[in-house]
Amino acid sequence: MTTATAIWTRRHILSLMDFSVTELDAVLQTTTSLRDVLFRRMKKVPALQGQVVTNMFFEPSTRTRSSFELAAKRLSADVMNFAPGSSSLSKGETILDTAKTYLAMGADIMVIRHQQSGVPQAIAAEMDRINSGVSILNAGDGLHAHPSQALLDLFTICRGLDPENPRCELLRGKKIAIVGDIMHSRVARSNIWSLTTAGADVHLAAPPTLLPEGFREFATDAAGSLKLHWDIEPALKDADFVMTLRLQHERMTAHLLPSLREYHQRFGITGDRLKFCQPDVKVLHPGPVNRGVELASDVMDHPALSLVSEQVTNGVAVRMALLYLIGSSKANGSLN
Known part of the structure; x- marks a missing residue:
């Protein structure tokens, strides 16, 4: 992990759109080291002892929130959890003022999830403006990005190809199909960025109402390729991995599907x-x-066939790695 922290220069993790292969490999390397902690008798290391991680989830979440909380505790950080229903937001306080309240209580890292795109970026910009030194980790914002989910998917895929040494080069020439509600999926966007950067050939498949033409622009200048399909068979043909996405009814503002039965068919x-x-x-x-x-x-x-359970386990390890990379660099004074 020493090599990984040596090359790490990011204070915030907001999107994977501009991540390099070197940075993706740093996450994979760090995750590989920390994943072993989850299977020890003593499932804890003192890496972030004395640091405070605040989980600010403005929309419902089970896996991501629990995963970040467990990851922080496995690194021996102190954890504060924000609940919007019982917060001062209901009394008119702004999101930025809420973040500053947690800053005043000693937060070092804020994990932000919000139903509106751009909220984590806005909080990060404000924290930088006031020179707080706080790091922001995007746990999902609107239709924009979900970097930790895409990184755990990347780790799960690479670990399936080489359990001892997961790395991006393993994905060169591999075909990965992403099927489902791509239009409303921040997971799909983040996966497109990370997988094509790593060199994979990504094939998107969905009904036309859930896969706009605009997605062709998501992988320009990437090492891998991106193709769109409105029939599923060409996307699945010779695929090495298939990623399915949930139909996000809560984000759909129009009747985009005739029926769930027809979609499944x-x-x-x-x-x-x-x-x-x-x-x-x-x-x-x-x-x-x-x-x-x-x-x-x-x-x-x-x-x-299924890697779904392994994704959940790997989610804790990847989020440990992200908190570790940010937290260790902060402790060493290597972030600007």
Whole structure:
């Protein structure tokens, strides 16, 4: 991990759009080292002892919030959790003033999740303006980005190719299909940036209402490639990995699908559909899963096909790595 922290220069993690292969590999290397902690008898290291991590989740979350909280505690950080329903936001306080309140209580790292795009960036800009030294980690903002989810997906895929040494070069020439509600998915956007930067060939598949033409511009100048499909078979043909995405009804403002039954018939991932893929194909899903809609239950529960449970485990390790990289660099005074 010494090498990883030596090259790490980011105070904030807001998006993967401008991440380099070197930075992605630093996350993979650090995650590999820290993942072992989760399986020790004493599941804790003193890496962030004395630092305060504040989880500010303005929208509901189970996996991401619990994962960040556990990751911080595994690194021996002190954790403060923000609950919007019982906060002063209901009395008219602004989001920036709420963040400054936690700053005054000693926060070193703020993990921000918000239903509106740009909120983590706005808080980061304000923290930098007042020279607070606080780091901001985007845990998902609107339709914009979800960097920690994409990084855990990247780690899960690379670890499937080489458990001992997950690294970006393993993805060169690999075909990865992303299927589902791509238009409303911040996970899809972040995965497109990270996977194509690593050199993978990414194929998007969804009904036209959930996959606008504009997504072609998401991988310009990347080492890998990006292709769009409005039928699922070309996307799945010879795919090495298939990532399914949840239909996000809460973000849909119009009737974009005739029915869930028809969606499953045309784009649901089933055992029969996976026959188009490579024989050793693996399936991922960021969760929560609508069983029988995006993903058939027998596929999700299949030990040889599904990486869904491993994604959850790896999520804690990746978030430990992100907190460690930011926190250790802050402690060493190496961030500007």
